Amino acid sequence: MRAADQLTAFVQAALAAGRGREEIAAALTAAGWSAPEIAAALDAWHAAPGLPPVPRPRPYVSAGEAFFYALLFASLAMTAWHLVSLFHALIDMWLPDNGREDWRYYGASSSIRWAVAALVVFGPLFLWLHARAARAQAADPGRGRSVVRRWVGYLALFLAACSLLGDLIAVVYAFLSGDLTLRFLLKALVVAAVAGVVLALFRRDAEGDAHAR
Template identity: 50%
Template sequence: MAGNKELAQFVRDALSAGKSRVEIAAVLGQAGWSAQEVSDALAGWAEVPFAPPVPRPQPIVTARDFFIYALMFGALLFGAGYLVGLLHALIDHFIEPATGSATYRIRWAMAVLIVTPPLYLWLATRERRRLAADPALSRSAIRNWMTYVTLLFAAAVLLGDLVAVIYAFLSGDFTLQFALKALVVAGIAGGIFGYYRYDGRRGQAG
């Protein structure tokens, strides 16, 4: 950690002295610093013709962000899982009405969905308003991490769904009931992935 601080201070002093980024990178490489360390240190300063060097905005990490975004994305994923469960139970209920387990699953899923979507929407709307009022909040490292964890989860579900469909087809178990359930999983996971992929690109463009 101390080495990184010394590296950042050296880069700042060198830029203040009028040294070019190429010169700074070359001398640091000769001194034993890795290319990634040098690149990160130089990236901390904006490429604008001004002295002293102008620092770039840094990611923000707060306990408040961790609580809000963990709760928001947790509600999203938890609710999405029970939405899948509800739709699967409805499919079972209409295709195999003789089974009584679907009724219990439907009731439990509905109870969860009465709580989680409103919680997610309230938190998401609240955070959107905060971001609109202060765009600097978009640099929240917690928000970015949670976004990409959600994308990873959705991508994993989509891949698993695809594997399950291929396996069912090869084993001869590809029924209408199975196809509808696979479509539900793909639709919900794909919707989450597409939305947050778009949201991430929009945030980077902004």
Template identity: 45%
Template sequence: MKSGDVLGEFVRQALAEGRDRADVTAALTDAGWSAREIEGALDRWAVSPGLPPVPRPSAYVSAREALLYGLLFIALANVVIYTVMLGFGIINRLLPDPTEIYYSGQGVLRWPIAALIAFLPLFLYLNHRANRRGDDQAARQRSLVRRWIASLVTLIAILALVCDLVTVLYVFLNGDLSSRFIAKVALVAIEGALVLAYCREELDG
């Protein structure tokens, strides 16, 4: 039997015998269990008068949710990337740099537009599916897949914002700030903030 199973079974028996949670915690602490392990074992059971310890639902992993949330955040990543690409192309046209040569072909903007036409409806559809499957809020909060993927995307968004800030500081120290550059870094910052807001809802929801 695994150590976690041994601990869980001991806590269940102790609570079934009417032992106080503080006494159980003290006994397990003296036996060498960590506070986190003890808290986790106690949280697995709810005590109701006249009933044996009632098990609380635990976190779960679902292959179907892994597919759903994996596709959802891949679609989100493509929407963000191609929105930035489209924004950069528009900024380059509105604020041209006379020292650089740009191709006037529409292909510079057509590719991100085509990608957004493909990925944006996919993202909206998958997000709708995820929200519909998340009607049971308690079950949604226990999805390890959703939390892990949302945490990974949050990490990437934070790193992107930090790199954006470092770039701004570097260019500022070089004295090369321009309106076009400021517009681009502002676009990246806005996209990163929107992603963080979206992922925060997923982590808290």
């Protein structure tokens, strides 16, 4: 039996025997357990009068949800990437570099076709998966304890925040270098807008998880 399982079993048995939480905590402290370990073990059980210790809901991992949220994250990444690529190509067509007229028509148009093709596939897939996850969460709030769901959500937040910071660094560098053109600024705004939407979307989910806990 793992040490954590032994700790959980001991706390359950002590609570079932009618021992107080302070007494249990003192005994565990004397045995060498840390305060966070003791607090987590005690918080895992709810003492109800006339009933044995009632287990509290705990985070869980599901292989099915791992597949679902991995697909959701991949569709989100592809949608965001190609959305940025699409608008960057449109900006290149509207505001081409001097001396790069050929690329304006051939390179940009090819990028636009590829980005649109990817968005046609991954955009609806992401929207459907996200809506399905929201409906499942509304029907069963316990799904908010999914470890995979939380990891995917916070990974999306982390990457979006890094994109915003990198975008800001690029704008400041271009400004200091005297290269801050309208074309560059529009592309930076596209990156910031897409990253901001991802932040807003998954920040709401993260706040909902925090309130649920």
